[in-house]
Amino acid sequence: MAYSELIKNFDNIRSYMRDFFIYGFKTRGEYDRKSARSYDNERRRIQSYLGKLVTFNQNASGKRMFISLDGRSVTHNPLYQAFKSKSFTNKDITLHFIVLDILATGNEYKLKELLEVIDADYLSCFNHPISFDESTLRKKLKEYEKLGIILSEKEGRTVRYKIVPDEVKLEPYREAIRFYSEENPLGVVGSYLEDKLEPDKEYLTFKNHYIMNAYDAEIIEAVLQGIHEKRVIEIVKFSRNENQERRWQVIPLKLYVSTQGGRNYLLCRGATNRKILSFRIDYIQEATVKDIYPGFDEALEEFEKMSKHMWGVACTKDRKFEHIEVDIQVGIGEGYIVRRLNREKRCGNIRKIDDETYRFSADVLDAYEIVPWIRTFFGRIKAVRSDNAEVVNQLKLDIVKLAKQYEVMK
Incomplete structure (x- = not known):
């Protein structure tokens, strides 16, 4: 078939963009899911509308294509x-x-x-x-x-x-x-x-x-239709570990959008196993809207209860809640720190301990998800306690690394 710059199958473009230009930085020879000719045709189509944004580097393993773009x-x-x-x-x-x-x-x-x-x-x-x-x-x-x-x-x-x-x-x-x-x-x-x-x-x-969300549009449309019409959707996800496609019948409940990284997540419940699950939208290859699900409201109510103990998208139902407490120093005239704590916390409580200490406490499904936020208060943290010892140890290790970097300790 003669080459054309026009796109017949958008799923192919989305797959190549994800595997080559965004996450994989693969060479032509490393891509074995399609023929070399198919790769060449899709690469030329992508270059035809992205122009100078597509660039490459050359090393011993071959030419690696990628997008070079400052989103700002x-x-x-x-x-x-x-x-x-x-x-x-x-x-x-x-x-x-x-x-x-x-x-x-x-x-x-x-x-x-x-x-x-x-x-x-x-x-x-x-x-x-x-x-x-x-x-x-x-x-x-x-x-x-x-x-x-x-x-x-x-x-x-x-x-x-x-x-x-x-x-x-x-x-x-x-x-x-x-x-x-x-x-x-x-x-x-x-x-x-x-x-x-x-x-x-x-x-x-x-x-x-976050320009890469453009390629999630068709999947998100199906997800939002499923939520609005209370329907089951079938999603196809390629498992890199198993090197094969897997199909899931799920009830879409919420679409989460990360304000930090721009990623989109589907929060859903399995149609057969009734487990609450989360999927990164950019890992989903296909999404098809199916029949109306009679128990949608019940599933949504179950998720709403669980979401009160979710900091991010970790939603393993069988996992016990992990308690975490962080004591933060707030000096006189630093009320903006308290306002920030109340504004940014996604769950849990803020309580005043004394004139210079406020305590953030929460029972969450995965305390590790809070670590990046806690790090932003380094220099004010007086104490950290958690059921998950790995979280406490990780924060201690981070503080030691930071102290060494600034030569506070050797």
């Missing part, structure tokens, strides 16, 4: 371009413009009336026109109805089609759309809306710009 230097996510590079057939693109041109008048048409107009007003202008039958046109109309582009009205056995009126004026929402397109997990929707607006001077910049 771009204000429009360049990865959205992949969604706008979908492949199509000659019939698809021809029928697309003809049908929308006919319906743009606002009139209603029966299926046969549309075919007659297509033949008489459009195809008759060509010596060797493309032919369309009723089945092809009906499928295209159903596709556009599902996408919300057209409406159908049934009168007896007759179905009439018309275009959905575009009554929304986007200009008053320009700023909201601009922000949404870069900050929301489904920001690609905002990017499409921005394409309809006249270009304007850039007025936004981002300190933390």
Whole structure:
């Protein structure tokens, strides 16, 4: 098959981007899940819309491709371009413009009336026109109805089609759309809306710009649909340890978004084993929405109770709670430290011990998840106690390393 820069299967692009450009930095020879030719074609497609952002280095094992980009230097996510590079057939693109041109008048048409107009007003202008039958046109109309582009009205056995009126004026929402397109997990929707607006001077910049979330959009859409409609979803996840794909039937309950690393997580319950589980969205290859789950509200209530003892996404139900206490020094006039403690804690309590000490305490499923946050209070920590001795030892080791780094101790 001849090479084309247009994308037929977005899952392939997502897989290559994850394995080569983001996590693996593999060479062409190290990738054995697809043929070398497939890799070359996908690499060329990625380079066609990312341009100079794709670079490489050469070493003894070969050429390694990767993306070189400072997220703070771009204000429009360049990865959205992949969604706008979908492949199509000659019939698809021809029928697309003809049908929308006919319906743009606002009139209603029966299926046969549309075919007659297509033949008489459009195809008759060509010596060797493309032919369309009723089945092809009906499928295209159903596709556009599902996408919300057209409406159908049934009168007896007759179905009439018309275009959905575009009554929304986007200009008053320009700023909201601009922000949404870069900050929301489904920001690609905002990017499409921005394409309809006249270009304007850039007025936004981002300190933390997590552009790789663009490739999670289709998975997140299925997850959010499952949550909203209370349905089971089937996810496909590739296990690197087992070197094979695994399928899971789960009830999606929450979508967690990390404000620190930008990663998205699916919090769910197994449809058969009823265990609360968490999956990184960028590790999920496919997500398919299935049937309505009758026990959704019960599962959500169970998760809400558990979430009161979750600092991050660790949600092993069988694990006992781990108690942790941290005494933090707060001097006179340092009320901002107390406000920060109350603002940033995700669970647990803050209690005043004396005039210069406040205690954070919590019972959590995994005390290790709190360690990065506790580290931000180094220099103020007076004592740490926990059921998990490894957590205490890790914090002590961190303090020793820090002291040696600043030559406070040898």
